[in-house]
Amino acid sequence: MRRFDRRAVLGFSLAGVALALGGCKRTTTAGTPLTPMSPISSYASINPAGTYGPVADRFPIQAFDTSSINPAYTRREVPFSTTEPAGTIIVDPREHFLYYVLPGGRAMRYGVGVGKEGFGWSGTATINSKQEWPDWYPPKEMIERRPDIKPQLSQLQSGVGVAGGLSNPLGARAMYLWQNGKDTLYRIHGTLEPQTIGTNVSSGCIRMINQDAIDLYNRVTVGTRVVVLGARTGV
Numbered sequence: 001m002r003r004f005d006r007r008a009v010l011g012f013s014l015a016g017v018a019l020a021l022g023g024c025k026r027t028t029t030a031g032t033p034l035t036p037m038s039p040i041s042s043y044a045s046i047n048p049a050g051t052y053g054p055v056a057d058r059f060p061i062q063a064f065d066t067s068s069i070n071p072a073y074t075r076r077e078v079p080f081s082t083t084e085p086a087g088t089i090i091v092d093p094r095e096h097f098l099y100y101v102l103p104g105g106r107a108m109r110y111g112v113g114v115g116k117e118g119f120g121w122s123g124t125a126t127i128n129s130k131q132e133w134p135d136w137y138p139p140k141e142m143i144e145r146r147p148d149i150k151p152q153l154s155q156l157q158s159g160v161g162v163a164g165g166l167s168n169p170l171g172a173r174a175m176y177l178w179q180n181g182k183d184t185l186y187r188i189h190g191t192l193e194p195q196t197i198g199t200n201v202s203s204g205c206i207r208m209i210n211q212d213a214i215d216l217y218n219r220v221t222v223g224t225r226v227v228v229l230g231a232r233t234g235v
Helices: 040-046 140-145 147-152 210-219
Strands: 076-079 089-092 097-102 106-111 123-132 154-156 159-161 173-179 182-189 200-202 225-228
Touching: 097 210, 106 210, 123 182, 140 147, 173 210, 182 210
Parallel strands: 089 225
Antiparallel strands: 076 106, 089 097, 097 106, 123 173, 123 225, 154 159, 173 182
C-alpha cells in the first residue's frame, strides 16, 4: 500500500503553461497503457453493473466499453493511507490514478489520462469552479499552431471556442484548478477519448471517463484541495 505524504509533493510548476490552456484538446499521441494486472472477468465483481452504462444527461452519454482499457483503471473504492484529510483529491500521474480521499483509510480511485512528455506538472491547487458541459476556449497560440481546429470554432459568449456538448474535448464535466488566486490553466475533466485513460496523453489536464468525471464532480465542492504528486515520489 502506497502512503502519500504532503511533504513528498514537489513544487508546483507552470512551465509551458500557455500551451496547457490548449491541453484539454484531444490528441492522437498517447503513451503505452499499463500491462493488464487482472483478467477482464474480474471487472464485474468490482464494478457494479451500470457504472459505465449510458447516462441521460443534458447530452446523452453513451455506455463505455471498459474492455478497451486496463480493468485496473475502472472506478472502485480502495484502502488508502494518507495524511491528507477526507475530501482531498490526490493525483498520481506515474500510476495514472486519481484518488478522492474518504474517511476511515479509504479512497475512491479512478483511472486518468495525464500530461505527455514535457507537459507534466506537480504541486497543489484548489478547485475554483465546476461546470457541466463547459465551453472550451483554445488560446490564440494553439489556434495558430493547429489551424485544423478552426472549423470547430465559433463565436461564444466569452470568446472563440467550442460550445459544450458531445464534440467538446472537456467532456461532460470540468473542475478548474487554481493556485494563489490564479488560474493554473489545468482542469480535471471528461474526455472524448476514454480509451486513452491510463496513458500520458494530454498537455497537462487530467482527463477522466465521462461517467467518472460526473461521479467525482458530484462528490467535490468548490475549494477542494488537489495534490498532484511528482514523478519521483517514493513508495
